[in-house]
Amino acid sequence: MAGIRPGRAIRDADKVAWTRFSRRKPRKSFIKAMPHADLHQFRMGVQKPDYDLIVNLRCEGDLILRDNAIESARQSTNKYMEKTMMGAYYFVVRVYPHHIIRENKMIAGAGADRLQKGMRQAFGRPTDRAARVDLGQDVFTVYSYKTNVENIKTALERAKRKLSGRYRIVVQEAQSPVAA
Numbered sequence: 454m455a456g457i458r459p460g461r462a463i464r465d466a467d468k469v470a471w472t473r474f475s476r477r478k479p480r481k482s483f484i485k486a487m488p489h490a491d492l493h494q495f496r497m498g499v500q501k502p503d504y505d506l507i508v509n510l511r512c513e514g515d516l517i518l519r520d521n522a523i524e525s526a527r528q529s530t531n532k533y534m535e536k537t538m539m540g541a542y543y544f545v546v547r548v549y550p551h552h553i554i555r556e557n558k559m560i561a562g563a564g565a566d567r568l569q570k571g572m573r574q575a576f577g578r579p580t581d582r583a584a585r586v587d588l589g590q591d592v593f594t595v596y597s598y599k600t601n602v603e604n605i606k607t608a609l610e611r612a613k614r615k616l617s618g619r620y621r622i623v624v625q626e627a628q629s630p631v632a633a
Contacts, residue, residue, distance in 0.1 A: 457519075457581065460617050463554050466515040466585055471576075472553040484553050488579045491520045492550055497531050498543040500596075505627050508605045510593040510612060512586045513619040520550035520582045523592070526612035530593065533608040542605070543596040548584040556580045592620070596627070 473483045527546055534542050555577030586592060593612060595605050606622055613620045 457521075458556065460519065460522075463517055463519075463583065466517050466587075470552055470585070471555075472551065474553070484555075484579050486579060488553065488581050490550065490582055491524045492527070492546070492582075494527070495546045495549075496544070497527075498534070498596075499540050500543045504543065504596040504598060506597050506599050506602060506605075507625050507627050508595045508597070508602070508609065509591040509623045509625075510609045511621045511623050512588065512590050512592055513621055515588055516586055516618045517552060517583045518548065518550075518586055518592070518616060518618070519554070520584065522616055523548065523550065523584060526593070526615035529615060530608045530612045533611055534595070534604065537604040537608075538597065538601045541597055541601060545594045545596075547591045547594055548586055550582040550584040552583040552585050553579045554581040554583050586618070591623075592616070599626075 471483050473481065474487055475482050479485070523546065527544075531544055534544065557572070557575040557577040593609065595609070597605055602624060606624075609622050
């Protein structure tokens, strides 16, 4: 088994999605079966009304993020924040992996020319899910207290290492009680 393809194979966010999947009208679907989702949990921590700080991880370009990369970044961030500030944060994943990654699998090796048809009807089979992220879109949001700002920055720096692309950590004060 060769594993998953590198991110450079699917990183162009300006291409047409062709990812329609409908349960009610399956004939209208471009994709007949959805791949397994790696990202299941989108909200972690404790939601409290008196949080006075909002920290966002903001994307600085259009890109496509694979769901296993988002899950890896989510786990590392949440684990660090659980260790350093247990019960004093609320963490939200802001992107949803709705984009379907397709792959036209080709067999390499001796005699492979008799088993495949090249690029004829090369729409590809669904292999994975991804999230399309736009310039300036928030990927993660953390609500907490001002005393925890350095811990949150460290946790989001760990998340940046797991994700492709460039990101910026934006810190702002909460205007009113948090109702996310």
